[in-house]
Amino acid sequence: MHSVDELVEHVFKGNENGYDALEVDTYLDGIVQDYYAMNEYYEKSDARIKELEKENKSLKEAKDKFEVENTILSEKVKISSSSDGSSANNLDLLKRISALEGALYKAGIDPSKI
Numbered sequence: 001m002h003s004v005d006e007l008v009e010h011v012f013k014g015n016e017n018g019y020d021a022l023e024v025d026t027y028l029d030g031i032v033q034d035y036y037a038m039n040e041y042y043e044k045s046d047a048r049i050k051e052l053e054k055e056n057k058s059l060k061e062a063k064d065k066f067e068v069e070n071t072i073l074s075e076k077v078k079i080s081s082s083s084d085g086s087s088a089n090n091l092d093l094l095k096r097i098s099a100l101e102g103a104l105y106k107a108g109i110d111p112s113k114i
Contacts, residue, residue, distance in 0.1 A: 001034045064107035071103040 010027065012019045075096050104111045 068103045068107045
């Protein structure tokens, strides 16, 4: 590949008819090959970026789903671990419900539709 400095500093040798056409063509062919290689690299990079963005979105959705499931299971454990289900007061129940609803909304699920 040609560096920027090589491109800027290259000097073609002249002859009595001007520049040596073969030398100029050969040099430009090398530059064209560099552009083809760079274009191929960028196309592959763009495809990989799109693939990773899709995978990232899928993983975020799975994470949100697991957070909701974790919150629900945590609440079930709290309720089942208490020796007497009626021992929880209304304020604690409201806090738990609020936490569950918040986790559902965060995951994009409307709790009123469950």
